[in-house]
Amino acid sequence: MVLVLALGDLHIPHRAPDLPAKFKSMLVPGKIQHIICTGNLSIKEVHDYLKTLCPDLHITRGEYDEDTRYPETKTLTIGQFKLGLCHGHQVIPWGDLDSLAMLQRQLDVDILVTGHTHQFTAYKHEGGVVINPGSATGAYSSITYDVNPSFVLMDIDGLRVVVYVYELIDGEVKVDKIDFKKTASIHTAH
């Protein structure tokens, strides 16, 4: 059983001062095994903060990131799942499922995590999942000003992944859960 925290588009300090306090209190070290971050942190301090939560940190580069060493895309394997990571500003139209599915096939991953739209979305697509964790700080995007802070926690266990969605709506943390099972046959068929 592995817990993977996925978040992105924090835009600290340009568009938001910090993570919401409620999120910060929930994110404690010791529970999470991996963090995947889609980018746009945007400064090193946020990177350091994420490191305190969990040392195993994977970041791709957003268009506002100071650190230019972050890769454009990244793949990693956790348990029996292959995860792909990309900020998403490169994929046009932004947030389009078909385009993202293309990237998913390109990277050959089961779970693709992208950002940039600042809207939480999760699609089950072709035996895989495409997830956008939204903006963890609720920063405005170039598309919309109406953004709820949100992030995603994935509980990967064997062939099963449970996606917990944490969204801050009117000062209250709302939690949602999405189950996803990967069938072995689909994996071998690929």
Add this chain to the structure above:
Amino acid sequence: MPPALMNPLMPPPPPPSVSVSAPPELEGSDDVSGRSVTQKRRFGDLRGLQWRVDLGVLPSESSTSIDDLRRVTADCRRRYANLRRRLLVEPHIPKDGSNSPDLTMDNPLSQNPDSTWSRFFRNAELERMVDQDLSRLYPEHGNYFQTPGCQGILRRILLLWCLRHPECGYRQGMHELLAPLLYVLQVDVERLSEVRKLYEDIFTDKFDGLLYQENDLSYSFDFRKSQDLLEDEIGSHGNAKVKSLDELDPALQTIVLLSDAYGAEGELGIVLSEKFMEHDAYCMFDALMSGVRGSVAMADFFSSFPVAGSQTGLPPVIEASTALYHLLCLVDSSLYSHLLDLGVEPQYFSLRWLRVLFGREFSLDNLLIIWDEIFASDNSKVEKSVDDNIDWGLRILHSPRGAFIAAMAVAMLLHLRSSLLATENPTTCLQRLLNFPENINIKKLLEKAKSLQARALSVDISSPSPLIIGYHLQSKSVMTRSQTLPSETVSPKTPVNLLTDSYWEEKWRVAHEAEELKQDGIEQQIPTRKKGWTEKVKNTLRRAGSDPPPSRIKNGKKESKVVRRNILEALHKALGPEEEAEQMDCHEILCKQENISEAAEGVQQNDNSKGDNSYSSDDRCPSGNTGIEESSSVYSDSTSPPNEANYHEITSQGSSVASNLYLDECDETADTSLSDPPLPVSDHPESIPETSESTDVDVDKSENIPQMSGCNNNDPGNSATHPKEKKQNKFQWFWKFGRNTVEGISGKVGAASEPTKSTSSCSNQSNSQPPVSSTTSEHFTSVSSKGDSVDQNVMGTLKNIGQSMLDHIQVIESVFQQDRNQGVSVENLSKNILVGKGQVTAMAALKELRKISNILSEM
């Protein structure tokens, strides 16, 4: 005839094992001894099974049938399985199939401690801790203990036990208690498979209809064996003429029976089962830790808090360590005193010995033999008809098993005796203790331990605690003593300490004697009591007499201590006059005793709560009650009509003597006392306590000393007034009581300068006009003014007395409380037993005091 012709269904005969003779324990020659062993220990050669019986997991009655064993086994396993289902959390698998309704609570980041996920994370934390220890468990036996399967079993068991007992949690060392348990189960199972290999046929299920009806034994294996089958087996083995299974070794029979899967429980009931080793090991571990119904529960050894009902107020493992030294002291006092001299506290090494039951000192093989003995000892409590007073609560010595554990530790100490005695400093001593030699004769050690066990059990019952007291008093360094006994903090180097040591001992002994004599009759009590009093008062005299002035100065400086000290002194003082009464002239004694009897009557009239006469109540609480009751009796005595005039006199005299400081009224009395030639103090031992004690009591030194000296002067001149004088002293004492409270709380007025004042007043009697605090003078004038109406005065005084007594009791109690709190420091833990006990008696005495004072204040 070839077996195949007889029974075609039969499997091929066992491999030609003619040359491989049966294991030694299966041969006929061992049969007799085997039986004798099994009478005592039913499953002697199946250690795991035997332990399960010994630990109380399986019924221990020898009449228990295999079926019963099977049932109990199945129950235990079911319990464990339930526990495992309930406590091992798998958060991502919804328990009842439905999705968790409240995601806000049940999500991985939930802050709610009750959520499944929080429990999961807590378990994971615990598991990490357990794993840290398990990965280092018995590296020398790594091929068994380090296998993933074994580690998994151990981890689950420890985890479950800790979850089941959250108050205890996981402590390092528990895994080493568990590992041998699992190991013996494994050995049992291996033995089973070995036997199964040898006698394959017996274990093979046969339903071929060739039932062989047993005559004497109709166990469930009737089904499985037939005569021809057995004959085949015999034929194949050739050596032993075994006609039926019954003629096999009983141990082997047992094994066959225990591996039987038939019966209501099915597979779950197989007593020796590899599948359920984990379940069995958990049951054993749980039984070992909780002690089932006995007094030795290993879990206690891991807790740092005293168990409920512990009289020593010490953590159990420290208590056990104390018991260990107690035993050592009895057995080998020279080694004991050597260890004490070095300052080697028992818990330095016994913590490690006891917590894992010697698991770190011996190799696994030897350890199993030791545990055989430990578990073989009964863990049930020995019933003892010992009073609470005597019972010191060394719980480990209350059961044979606990006694054996202590005895084993002492035997180990004795084994190291010569090398320990050769050590010169505590470091090397502990080095030797903590590096127990590997190559030891385990049998000898066990024999020694057994003999010590008997000793420990008998000793504990017959002569419980003087030794401990002695040990504590001897072993106390000056510093620790001053910590534990508040009254002696003042000047550790003065003779006071030595004397009070004997004083406490004496008091304790007196309490003992009184306790024993109580049954014999009251007439015998009185001499004992008197004797005790004599000695006590002698101590008082010596103590008071030898108390050097420097200590008084210190005394004055340490204001916080003074209150306690004063109270003690006052108590001593109250005892003093009684002693005097014995030493006095004939008529005085008569007069005094008359007074006492009258007083007793008065007390009984006044306070109905006392069923016995005052003597027996004295015996109940020998520490301070006597003094108070005695003096209170004097008071009630003074209320009785014939003595009214006397009382008048006392009052007037008391006030006059006190007021000779300001010399206003009753001039003649004061004049006589002052004009009489002053005699050396040493001539009148009776008067010493008053004088010297009054010098000790620094608060009212200023007015007491002149008064006492007046006493001295009066003594030879008019013996008739002597008793009155004494009463007056007591009267003074009471007032002092009241004032002490007032002043003790408000802080001493010029306490530091007091000694010089008193000395000046001593030497310079004629112009003894020391500055008196306004409160005291007011006090006395009020007394003298009250003197005209006797009844009012008496009532008022009694009320005052009651009030002041209450105050004092509160002071003493608070002091005790403080001490108790202080005593928690680790170093003194074992030593605190003494204080704890002393406090118990003192508290009892205080309770009595409280009763009396309540009655007094009510009047």
